[in-house]
Amino acid sequence: MLLRRRSDSSRSRARATHDQAGLRFDVAVDRRTVVVQMVLAVGAGECVAIVGPSGAGKSTVLAAIAGLVPLRSGSVWLDGRFLSSSDRPAVPLRERRVGLLTQRAGLFPHLDGASNIGYGLPGGAAHARVGELAQALGLEDVLGARPARMSAGQRQRVGLARVLAADPRVVLLDEPFSALDPELRRKTGAWVSGEVRRRQVPCLLVTHDLAEAQRVASRVAVLEGGACLQVAEPEVVAREPATQAVARLVGYDAFVGVELVRPLLSASGAIAPGATTVGVRGDLVSLAPENVSVGRGSQTSPGVELVGRLRSMVASGAAVEASVVLDDGSEVPVRLAPGQSLPRIGAEVRLHVHNPACFDASGRLVQGAGGKPSAAAPALGRAPVPHGATAG
């Protein structure tokens, strides 16, 4: 299955090379002590998220595509048009039609919200366009205010509106929702992905939140220490992280040396060969039935069972996040659904880890968390119901 996904993404890259629509780049950029390297093709209307920890070089990639930092090697092409490379003169910034939203938004401090949003527009068309964007992003109140009077979230959305007002041929967004509260984050994310699809422009989104990447992007590129570790559909990255490092980035909270109580079963029923470590996510673990009142049918799905002691329970929303310490001292998080009754702290509990991701001694994936039959994946999507916005 891993192979199938990989050929998928290389197929979409090949397509972009042929019909030339979208963004293609293959860049190496010097950044302090490391060199950031990345190859990717983003189709028209597609949104790809770059995910990684702070300092991975995510923003550097965007700056390189926009033309703000010189390339050490490689080149950037947009819609079949050459943009820049290390060995021939780059296209001037003003002719690139690259829309870049930086982390600090970079608003013009001497202009009000409306003038900032309409900056890239010719005078006549500006007014109506600015009004539309302001309405879509809930910015009507700050059209007359200067950036210094706006909150961080408002500045971020004004910057987003400014980028999209200028009709860019590619959209580069660096943590565009970091200052927004969860509801606005969802709404704005849905709006962005809608705009990208409607305008049929490629979009690159930098984030450190996989859930956000999934809501907006169709593929995820995982970047760490300047190297691109994996490019795949978000659910594939979540289920089949290429390495332990990627797994940690996409929400696997703990890694446990395999200690089999029951044999570890793969989706096809065989024991995964070569696995020495399993990655565990809180939402893939349940307490074994004898410790909880409401079972989750855990017996029917393949997985490993672990034994440990309940260390702590902390409420998280309406659910409860518990932590279990195993015999070897490692800690496993458990997310308990609301309505489940709880064991006492300090009690011995059995954990059932559903379809854990399994890694070999060098940290490479042996077996993904194939909890969901991969055949179901194409069913995901949005129905063509004629109905307003598609806020997730």
Add this chain to the structure above:
Amino acid sequence: MLLRRRSDSSRSRARATHDQAGLRFDVAVDRRTVVVQMVLAVGAGECVAIVGPSGAGKSTVLAAIAGLVPLRSGSVWLDGRFLSSSDRPAVPLRERRVGLLTQRAGLFPHLDGASNIGYGLPGGAAHARVGELAQALGLEDVLGARPARMSAGQRQRVGLARVLAADPRVVLLDEPFSALDPELRRKTGAWVSGEVRRRQVPCLLVTHDLAEAQRVASRVAVLEGGACLQVAEPEVVAREPATQAVARLVGYDAFVGVELVRPLLSASGAIAPGATTVGVRGDLVSLAPENVSVGRGSQTSPGVELVGRLRSMVASGAAVEASVVLDDGSEVPVRLAPGQSLPRIGAEVRLHVHNPACFDASGRLVQGAGGKPSAAAPALGRAPVPHGATAG
């Protein structure tokens, strides 16, 4: 139950008034067009989170306590010591011993990481203390770098270390983890709550993320439009949001006019009187058993059942976020656990909403999402297992 919780929080305020330990404030501050008003007592070693949307006045409250904005009325007391009020001279900033981390961190641009962290320390003690803090927060690499060379996340942690190095008597943190990736966010949050408990200082944390508030804080104050709408334990706010506005802030995604297929049962078995709207969270909803292969035992817990059409499914982590459109056009999000098989998009589905929060016509809570018996709440906490950090 709502009443019980309220008396809880007023009791803790009363306690603080008597033995004088911790922070007490009752402030009104002018802020552009609105007046921000808040009354709260934070005990020694306690951490209270202020949650609210952008522009609610969260940062203004911290600035008022630190003494950076003048009070319109009210006063601030720390450990029984007067700090400031609108009608008598305030204690000078340098004698307040208030540790404030602002959103921009406010590092000194001409000093390196070590000098920033050790700024508030006398020369002799600084070196060792700075080393400890840098190690705890993973900042060893940036001790010699100036803020301009740090990433946003590093700046934020250096700011945090600087605040705690100066041994403040109260800790005020404004979105202290916003630039961190999820793993660092968890680790740093656990470290902060550990430090606050160890030092027995009160802590106020501004955030727009309820899950973060829950990880770090023992109580949550919900602020919107300058007004404090509710103060309670995080799980109480999540289960029993005082108003529809609070519910929206803490993650209720949809509000549905009550349309009973089965009678709405409260935890005690009675129909909630006066309810006209139910609040729905994705993680409190399941598809009815006939549409899914793996049941969740939904029949055993009280709730409402809704009928609609499946509109979209989007992967979120290893799970799936689905959206169902009801007959009246409202949209309800559903979170499907990994391993559940999925209906087709466009199909008619029945939703079971577990213990929804019910609101009356004016948006006030009638019945909380009492999914978990409230008697279980005191069981939450951390076991006294002697074992390293308590990362959730």
Add this chain to the structure above:
Amino acid sequence: MLGVVGVLGAVAVWLALLGPLGALFAHLSPSALRTSLSAPHALSPLVTSVEASAVALGVLVAVGTPLAWAMTRNRLPGPRVWESGMLVMLLMPPLVIGLLLVFFVGPLTPIGHGLARLHLSASNTFFALVVAEIYEAAPYYVLGAAAAFTSVEPELEEHAWLLGDTWWRSFRRVTLPLAAPGLASALAMAWARAMGAFGAVLVIAYHPYGLPMQIWVTLQQTGLAAALPFALLLLVVALPLPVLAYVWTARARIASGPDASVGDPAL
């Protein structure tokens, strides 16, 4: 305590520095004013000074602004060299500048010969006055403008370019408005140097009389009191404009700046 002492001290220093201005009004007799200003051609030195300064400033803005911009945006190899050169010119006493101008553009130099072919002479002419004022004022304008451009984040210019602006358009819409307060202050300083240019003027442009030269001549021929009316003239006619420009840009600076914050450890 410190706060009150500080304010009183600041007021005292400020009053001491402005004391001479008070002396002007205290010692100016209305009759002397009438006599001086009703003399034939009494206003011509003022007109000469304003005209020469305006021309000098026009030239400076035209050539000094691009130089200052190039100096701050790393367009020139060895940025330190360019800045140091301007600093050396800044530190040259005006009298020395005048002296060196004689050897640089005087009638006997190669440049002087070239100028003569254009029927210009840099010795005791209006042209010479303008040249002297340009050289006295140039370093103030160029260094001030460079500081103003430094304060504009290059990131904002890059954003303007990415949004489709040409260099010139982004300069007009972003760089210039953001640098305006600093440029206005540089311009005010340059205007002050040009209007008050005396050292260099004394050496290469004794004629036609500008205001400083008129004051100097009156001082020598008639005495101190007779020169006072010209000082007042200068204050009334030449000062309001730059002061207004400065106050206006100060307001713009406040409007676009961050919210004021309060907090005093010394109270």
Add this chain to the structure above:
Amino acid sequence: MLGVVGVLGAVAVWLALLGPLGALFAHLSPSALRTSLSAPHALSPLVTSVEASAVALGVLVAVGTPLAWAMTRNRLPGPRVWESGMLVMLLMPPLVIGLLLVFFVGPLTPIGHGLARLHLSASNTFFALVVAEIYEAAPYYVLGAAAAFTSVEPELEEHAWLLGDTWWRSFRRVTLPLAAPGLASALAMAWARAMGAFGAVLVIAYHPYGLPMQIWVTLQQTGLAAALPFALLLLVVALPLPVLAYVWTARARIASGPDASVGDPAL
């Protein structure tokens, strides 16, 4: 294209502005240099100038720095008034300043009487020279320092206070280092004005000769060429220090500033 033209233009403007300096080295004859500088007391004007300027700058730093700080931190009621006052002083030609100083601190004024009781006189004395230089240089220093303090975010000072600093400690550890580049530039300008002060000095402090006065007297008595050696003297002895200070602070500015960014829409 625009880039290349721009660089060439900037180089041309810069060279034209520094031209007079070239003229100095072109026309300076070694024999004249030897004659001038070997005369008895040849160096005393330089010493007088350096001493007077140092004293003037010391006074300015001591009283002007607090004034500038108070002006930028809204400690004074009506901030515009204070700034405008300094601007008026800036725009006063030095000759007028000298004239007004006679009426303000001259021997016949009340302040002059007070000074006489302290055995000081502000007329043709070293003290008068210092006073003239202070008044010529003051507005440059105060306005420059005010601009430097404005560039320091008050938020950073507040953080220092919250971390336990007294006002003075935060000023020394935060405000001063961050304002240092601007303060150095203000100081350099003030030093230039003080060393080159001529207009005001000519009126109230003809004696003792500072360097500008020495040049003026030489110019009148011996001629242009004889004055050149003093100009060189000034360059060699008085200039290196401010230039070095400026370059050094420029480096500090770069070290603490943001990463340089690249990008040129005009290439």
